[in-house]
Amino acid sequence: MSARFKLMWVMVLFSIVVAFQTTTAGPIGMVSVELETRLGRTPWTAFQGSSRLTPAFPDKASRYDMLNFKPNTGDFDALKITGRFPYARYFSFNLYDYYGATDIAGKADYEIIPDRGSANPYDMRSGRNIENRSYTVWLIKAGIEMPSDIANAGNVMICPEKDDLGNAIEKFAFMIRVYRPDEGLDSLGGVSLPMVEAVKFGAGQTVTPPEIGMDLSDLQDKIDMLLFNEDIITTWEVQKQFSGDDIVFHRVDDAGLFPNAHNEYIMAPLAEKYVNKVAVVTLKKVPTAEDTYEGGEFAGGRDVRYWSFCTGGLGETGTPACLCDDQTTQNPDGSLTIVIAPFYLQPAIKRAGLNYMKWGTVYKPILIHRHMLERDSFSGKIGNVNPIGRPPAVADRNQAYMNANRAANWMGDYTPKGHIYSVREFISRLNAGEFRTAFE
16 A cells, blocks of 8 residues: 555544544642643544444444553543443443553443442443443552552552563553444433543642643554554455355454454455455354343343444455344344345345345455354353464465364354355345355
8 A cells, every 4th residue: 555545544534533632731739630632622532433434343333432641741640530331232441552552451331330329230230221320440550559449449440561571651542432322322322421530649749641642643653553454464365265255254363453352253354356246144043132222121141242243344444334233134044144235236135134234345345243242151152263363374374274263163053154146146046035044
């Protein structure tokens, strides 16, 4: 990819986040001070999963809000984050080394302890629609002695000085994820973004907040990861070489891509020249998932909290289309069929009772299957699948290795299976009544 194209895409991404640009505040004679921009805006940078421009293969039913801060700037001991639990299927916090894009700590919604007088709606004993639903989370710099009441509260993440290789961590990224907000609510799930305060422990202290936010250089640092990632492209090519027109899923190492500690993924390459192609994917067994979109309670005992299928492209790593669990229709025998096809075939596909997804405009399309918070005893766990390298080692680029590491070897009947057809062959098979049951 040309340097000019990369620069152009940097500017596009920067236009998304520039409204949230922040600067360092001056010294304030307080124990704590709220972080905000010079114009009084939120310090959070928002990435809507529904936006075609959001990179890193987002789920379209999700929203990501990122707080970036440099721990060695300012004079503070901790960041205090206070907010309300959203009305949504899922909610979490994850702390990353920004430049390494590696995870340090994470808390799923049900692990977050509510404030006194509030309850956690992700605790099934509380009920999802409780009114008092506030929380407080602390990001505390390594080596700082914290007050006992904070230490005992449990919602603490320590910001280490160095990574696992002994390199200094210059910048942290603290990310909020919200998936599948209740019907009629905004992408934050009907609550506001959390307030962030810089804190010094002890009375009479002076607090100087850290440098926060994103700038053009931060985005440039991530361009090789987000645009035309050579490792991901090579992985696609190796998978495609040994799968042909079959759609074969593998679990791929996701280190260094801001992974979500609560999601597991498998991916399959689709047709590179897809304009006159149709991809058909089936699930013989469909994982059970929670269904909260209409405001209902958590049922408990489900295989996963959430699952979805999303298409993506290896150029800008955006997401043209997704279907999540409660958006799909199952076949009469309980199996599931998803068809990725040109737009003009959508009416015929829907008349047949099948699930339609569009191709979009992509470079080297992929299909991603996502499981969230898998139940430990679930036999179809993606988390059980042995990941292949990103990319596979040269010695592993052979049919035997790729067959041995297919997701189907671990997931059984919960594995998506599929094939790529020409439009003509697909229409013929569709008219013959095929695709209403799972591929064997």
